[in-house]
Amino acid sequence: MSSAIEIGAVEWAAYQVPTDGPEGDGTFAWDATTIVVVHVHAGPESGLGWTYAPAAAGHLIGEMLAPAIGGRSAFDVPAAQEAMVRAVRNAGRPGVAATAISAVDVALWDLKARLLGVRLARLLGVARPAVPVYASGGFTTWEDLHLSRWLSDHLDIGRAKIKIGESWGTCERRDLARVELARRILGERELYVDANGGYSAAQAIRLAAEFPEVRWFEEPVSSDDLDGLRRVRDAVAADVTAGEYGYDLPCFARLIPVVDCLQADVSRCGGITDWLRVSALAAAHQLEVSGHCAPALHVDAAAATPNLRHLEYFHDHVRIESKFFDGVTPLGPGGTLTPDLSAPGHGLTFKAADAEPFRVAG
Numbered sequence: 477m478s479s480a481i482e483i484g485a486v487e488w489a490a491y492q493v494p495t496d497g498p499e500g501d502g503t504f505a506w507d508a509t510t511i512v513v514v515h516v517h518a519g520p521e522s523g524l525g526w527t528y529a530p531a532a533a534g535h536l537i538g539e540m541l542a543p544a545i546g547g548r549s550a551f552d553v554p555a556a557q558e559a560m561v562r563a564v565r566n567a568g569r570p571g572v573a574a575t576a577i578s579a580v581d582v583a584l585w586d587l588k589a590r591l592l593g594v595r596l597a598r599l600l601g602v603a604r605p606a607v608p609v610y611a612s613g614g615f616t617t618w619e620d621l622h623l624s625r626w627l628s629d630h631l632d633i634g635r636a637k638i639k640i641g642e643s644w645g646t647c648e649r650r651d652l653a654r655v656e657l658a659r660r661i662l663g664e665r666e667l668y669v670d671a672n673g674g675y676s677a678a679q680a681i682r683l684a685a686e687f688p689e690v691r692w693f694e695e696p697v698s699s700d701d702l703d704g705l706r707r708v709r710d711a712v713a714a715d716v717t718a719g720e721y722g723y724d725l726p727c728f729a730r731l732i733p734v735v736d737c738l739q740a741d742v743s744r745c746g747g748i749t750d751w752l753r754v755s756a757l758a759a760a761h762q763l764e765v766s767g768h769c770a771p772a773l774h775v776d777a778a779a780a781t782p783n784l785r786h787l788e789y790f791h792d793h794v795r796i797e798s799k800f801f802d803g804v805t806p807l808g809p810g811g812t813l814t815p816d817l818s819a820p821g822h823g824l825t826f827k828a829a830d831a832e833p834f835r836v837a838g
C-alpha cells in the first residue's frame with residue numbers, strides 16, 4: 477500500500493430537515509435540523525463525514541479546511557486534523573469551526589479505512605463488539621400522550637431520557653409530573669433526565685430529591701457553571717453529566733472534576749481524532765464517556781472505546797440518518813448497535829438524491 481495517496485477534492489453541502497413536530501427542551505426550541513455533509517476524496521476512494529451545524533460550517537470547510545488538508549497524506553489523519561486546527565486559529569475553534577473540523581475528521585478516518593479495505597472500528601481497534609444506546613427524545617413540547625407512546629415504543633432499549641427544565645426551569649410542576657409519568661411507563665428500566673442547563677444549582681438539588689430513582693441528570697445547570705455542576709453532583713443520587721458543548725480538549729479537562737460521566741460528541745469535539753483523546757482523558761480520571769447524539773456517526777469510535785458507557789439514540793438524528801444514509805447499523809436486542817465488520821469504512825453511503833430536496837447550501 478502506497479503512503480503517497482494524497483487528499484484531493486473536498487465537497488460539502490448543507491441540508492435542512494423539518495422535525496416531525498415542534499421540539500423543545502429546557503432552554504431552546506426548534507422546528508428543523510441542519511446537517512452539513514462532507515466528502516473527502518483521495519485516490520480511488522472517498523470518505524464521508526457530517527455534523528449537525530449551520531451551513532456556515534460548510535462554508536468554513538470550503539474556505540479554510542479544504543486548503544489546509546489538500547495534498548497531505550490520506551493516511552496521516554492526525555496531521556491533517558492538526559492542520560485544520562491551526563488553520564482556524566484566528567477564526568476561533570470552539571463552535572462552528574469545531575463542528576466543521578469534526579465532520580472533515582470523520583470523513584478522513586472513513587477514507588483511510590476504505591483505502592485500507594477495513595471497517596473503521598477495526599482500523600481504530602475494537603474494544604467491544606456491541607455498543608449500548610439509550611433512547612433520547614421526550615421533548616418538553618410533547619403532550620403526555622405523545623410522550624407515553626414514545627416511551628412505550630422504546631421499552632426494549634431499557635434506558636430512556638426525557639427533557640425537563642421547561643422554560644428555563646419555570647415549570648417545575650409539569651417537569652415533576654412528566655418525570656413521574658415516565659417512571660410509571662419505564663418501570664424498572666433506567667430513567668434519565670436532561671435539563672439542558674435550565675435550572676439553578678439549588679433548584680436542581682431540590683427537584684432531584686423528588687425523583688431519587690433517576691439515574692442520569694444531564695446538564696442540571698449550565699455547563700459553563702462548573703461550581704454549580706460540582707454542587708449538584710455532590711448532592712444528588714443521579715449521575716451528573718455534561719460535555720455536549722465540548723469543542724476542544726481544555727473544555728473536557730475543565731468538566732472532568734465536576735461530572736460523574738463525561739459526554740462528548742464526535743461531530744463537535746474535533747472528530748474521531750479528539751474523541752479518542754477525550755476518552756483517554758476521562759479514563760485517566762476513572763470516568764466513562766457517553767456519545768452525544770448522531771449515533772451512526774459515533775458507532776465505530778464507540779466500539780473502539782474501552783471506557784464507553786453508551787450512545788445517545790436521539791430522535792431527530794436517528795430519523796435523519798435513516799433517511800439520508802444507507803448502511804446505518806440497525807438497533808439490536810437490548811438497545812445495542814453492532815457494527816458490520818465486513819463493511820469498509822463506517823459502512824455508510826450518502827443518499828444524495830433522497831437528500832436533494834432538503835439542500836440549502838453547498
Ligand SMILES: [Mg+2]
Pocket residue numbers: 670672694695720
Ligand atoms: Mg443534552
